[in-house]
Amino acid sequence: MKAAVMTSLGHIEMKNVPKPEKAAPGKAIVKVEYVGICGSDLHYFEHGKIGDYIVDYPFILGHESGGVVTEVGEGVTNLKVGDRVALEPGVTCGKCEFCKTGRYNLCPDVEFFATPPFDGTFVEYVEHPADMCFKLPDNVSTMEGALIEPLAVGLHAANQVNAQIGQNAVVLGSGCIGLVTLMSLKAKGVSPVYVVDVIDKRLEMAKKLGADVVINAAKENTVDAIMKLTDGAGVDLVCETAGSKVTTQSTVELVKRGGDIVLVGMSPDSVLPYDIGTLMNKEATLHTVFRYRNLYPVAIAAVASGAIPLKDMVTNVFEFDDTQHAMSYNCENKADVVKAVIKVAD
Ligand SMILES: [Zn+2]
Numbered sequence: 001m002k003a004a005v006m007t008s009l010g011h012i013e014m015k016n017v018p019k020p021e022k023a024a025p026g027k028a029i030v031k032v033e034y035v036g037i038c039g040s041d042l043h044y045f046e047h048g049k050i051g052d053y054i055v056d057y058p059f060i061l062g063h064e065s066g067g068v069v070t071e072v073g074e075g076v077t078n079l080k081v082g083d084r085v086a087l088e089p090g091v092t093c094g095k096c097e098f099c100k101t102g103r104y105n106l107c108p109d110v111e112f113f114a115t116p117p118f119d120g121t122f123v124e125y126v127e128h129p130a131d132m133c134f135k136l137p138d139n140v141s142t143m144e145g146a147l148i149e150p151l152a153v154g155l156h157a158a159n160q161v162n163a164q165i166g167q168n169a170v171v172l173g174s175g176c177i178g179l180v181t182l183m184s185l186k187a188k189g190v191s192p193v194y195v196v197d198v199i200d201k202r203l204e205m206a207k208k209l210g211a212d213v214v215i216n217a218a219k220e221n222t223v224d225a226i227m228k229l230t231d232g233a234g235v236d237l238v239c240e241t242a243g244s245k246v247t248t249q250s251t252v253e254l255v256k257r258g259g260d261i262v263l264v265g266m267s268p269d270s271v272l273p274y275d276i277g278t279l280m281n282k283e284a285t286l287h288t289v290f291r292y293r294n295l296y297p298v299a300i301a302a303v304a305s306g307a308i309p310l311k312d313m314v315t316n317v318f319e320f321d322d323t324q325h326a327m328s329y330n331c332e333n334k335a336d337v338v339k340a341v342i343k344v345a346d
C-alpha cells in the first residue's frame, strides 16, 4: 500500500509499505479516507522534533483520521465491515492508575499515532484497536471523522474550566485549536465568546463559526478591548490556544475575579514571569490540558446534532499524492491556511 513517508527534515516521499495483513483479535483494519494536518505534524516536518519526542527516519505523520472498516479481528462486536469510523489515536495500557480512573490521557505508556516512535496515518490502511474506532452516524462524513480529534481537544478544554451557560469567555488564538475551543464553548451555551488573533483571515473564520466579537491584537490592545467589553470585570473563562509568551502572560489580566484559565497552546519559550500574585488576588484557577479523554462519542454526537459546525473550518483539501506539497504549503502559508486535510481515498 501507499504511504506518505517523511524521509528527512521537510521531505515526504510516497512509498510502498506493507499493508496490515489480517486483523488481530480485538482490532480492525481501516481504509483511511481523510487525515487532518495538525500543527504537531507541521512541527515535526519543519523541526524533526517536539520537546523530547525526536523523529527517527523514516517516519509517518498524521493522527487525525477518518475511514471505513475493511476487516475486523476475532472478538470484535462493536464494528462491522463497511462502518465509517473516526480513529482515536492514543492506545493506552488499560492497567495503570490513570487508565483505571478514566484519565487515560495521562497513561505514561500511551502509543499515539505520529508521536515518535509510533507511525501515523498518512497511509492507505491502518490496523487499530476496535474500541478506539468510533462509528460515525450517516450524517457525519469521514472528513468530519478526521476532525473529531482536534474537536476533542476543544471539548476537553471547555470541560476543564467547567464551561456552562451564563458565562462569558475569551479564546486567545484562532487557529484550529482556538476554533474548536470556540465551537465547544458556544455549544455549551457560553456567551459572549470573544476571539483574539493577529490574522484577519482566522478571525473571519472565528466569526463564521460563532464568535460574538473578534479582536485583532495587532491593531488593538487585547486587555483594553476585553475590559471595555466587560465593563472592567474581565471574563469568566480564558482559553489560551495561541501558545505564545505574551498571550499566556495576559491570561491573568483577562480573567475575572474567581474565574478560570485553561492553557491549551504550548508555548515554545518560557512564559515566565507569570503573575501568580494577581492570579491569587483574583482567586482565579489555572488549568491545563493534555490531549483529551472519553470525548470521541461526545464530539461525534455534537457534530451529528448540528451543535458544532465542524466541517466549515476546513479551508484546504489536498490529494494524498501531494502530501509533500500539502505540508510545505501549510508551513509557508500559515496565515492563509486555517485547517487543511489530506484526502487519502474517497
Ligand atoms: Zn492534532
Ligand SMILES: [Zn+2]
Residues within 6 Å of the ligand: 092, 093, 094, 095, 096, 097, 098, 099, 100, 107, 108, 109
Ligand atoms: Zn495506562
